[in-house]
Amino acid sequence: MASVCANIKFEPIRTIGNDEGKNSQVFVARDLQLNTELFIKGISKKKLEKEGVDIEDYFLEARLLYEGKHSHIAEIQYASEDEENIYLAMPVYKNGSLSAMMDNRFLTVREIIKYSLDFLSGLAYIHSKRMIHLDIKPTNVLIDNTGKAILTDFGLSRFLDENGFAEQRFNYRWIVDPELIQSTSRSIESDIYQVGLLLYRMCNGNNILKQQAVHLGLRTAEDFKNSIITSKYPIRKSYLPHIPIKLQRIIEKCLNVDLSMRYSNVIDIMNDLSNIEECLDWIYTPTNKEVYTKMDRNFRISISIENKNNKYYIVCIKENLVGNTKRKMNNYCKTVTDKKDICKELKNIIKEIN
Structure with missing residues (x-):
């Protein structure tokens, strides 16, 4: 059977930020024939040629994705090209990257x-x-x-x-x-x-x-x-x-x-x-107080750092989410004069609370 040249039509909707891509741009588009939204990755042929990459070899990505079907590997829907770009189409993942x-x-x-x-x-x-x-x-x-x-x-x-x-x-x-x-x-x-x-x-x-x-x-x-x-x-x-x-x-x-x-x-x-079981539910929030928080079903523990008069105050608060009450955990409230010691103190406090 002779080869067939087919047109695939899609309408770009919005780009997806990616400042780490060297030759490509990813955007959400509507496939006009399937009437569905897809992730489209467009790879510039000019950029590939400039870097000495064989354009035909770049379709290897499509083959690898197609052959590598797995629940934790993005599914490739189809691959296509025009004069300027190669396009790879994937399902839309609404949660992003x-x-x-x-x-x-x-x-x-x-x-x-x-x-x-x-x-x-x-x-x-x-x-x-x-x-x-x-x-x-x-x-x-x-x-x-x-x-x-x-x-x-x-x-x-x-x-x-x-x-x-x-x-x-x-x-x-x-x-x-x-x-x-x-x-x-x-x-x-x-x-x-x-x-x-x-x-x-x-x-x-x-x-x-x-x-x-x-x-x-x-x-x-x-x-x-x-x-x-x-x-x-x-x-x-x-x-x-x-x-x-x-x-x-x-x-x-x-x-x-x-x-x-x-x-x-x-x-x-x-x-x-x-095998890691420690500190699973701690999260860091980079506010002006640099807050470290541990959540569980009934309590929230927050450790914050306040800078006053060249001193660093580590304040630990335990909040009862059921009774909506708060109390300071005085055993873990510290005053540090050298900024270099903050991390060490925080490690000790988090280790003891955990």
């Missing part, structure tokens, strides 16, 4: 573990098919209509060869793994490094990597390369005080520059995440 959620608020430890186990389940399936993702970041994790985390955007993905490697030299600045700096050969461990970076952002805030780059004075590509391969970036020991030590150790193992010390598979990460 993990990135959008993290832009609005910090996550609880329970949420970090839940969403991580979700998207890691999809990643483990992809790895079982001898594929690697190579673009794991908050914008590429969607939250579906039932609250599950869904892994998407396989534009940089590749199949592994018989030795467990794939050639891929592209990556977004904030998720470059040490291997890419020294070689174009990537592996499952490259994905695991990016998992560590995503977990780090889930713990410390969506913009933490950009903030640390400014703090460390990283301006040039060479600055970034040196700081990554020497383990100076991201700052390994910098975490909000309610993040459990077990979770910190998982992230540090994912981010180990020494491949022999890094996780070698996703299942081990999932097993270790499942």
Whole structure:
């Protein structure tokens, strides 16, 4: 049968913010033939050509998504193209991306573990098919209509060869793994490094990597390369005080520059995440008082920091949600004169209350 050229018509409705995309734009559109809304990812052919990417090879993403059907992998509806762009169509996930959620608020430890186990389940399936993702970041994790985390955007993905490697030299600045700096050969461990970076952002805030780059004075590509391969970036020991030590150790193992010390598979990460039981329901709110809150069915405990006359007052309040009463937990109210001691005091208080 001769090949058939068919027209697919859709009408863009609104764009979805994505300042981490290098060659693509994601928007909600109405498919005029199906009369339904879809997520459409448009990839610029000019940008791909400029970077030496074979346009035909970019349809590999559509094939990978289509072949990789899994409850935690975004479903590809169809792929198409016009003179300017390649288009990939996916179902609309009204809850948006993990990135959008993290832009609005910090996550609880329970949420970090839940969403991580979700998207890691999809990643483990992809790895079982001898594929690697190579673009794991908050914008590429969607939250579906039932609250599950869904892994998407396989534009940089590749199949592994018989030795467990794939050639891929592209990556977004904030998720470059040490291997890419020294070689174009990537592996499952490259994905695991990016998992560590995503977990780090889930713990410390969506913009933490950009903030640390400014703090460390990283301006040039060479600055970034040196700081990554020497383990100076991201700052390994910098975490909000309610993040459990077990979770910190998982992230540090994912981010180990020494491949022999890094996780070698996703299942081990999932097993270790499942064993975390501390501080699950604490959440950080970056107000002018920097509030840490723990919620349960009947009570809310809030720890706030007030700065007065160069002194820092840690105030702990317990609120009875049933009787609508509040009381100060005097045992945990502290006065700190050195700002550097605040994190240590908060860690101790949260550990005791938990």
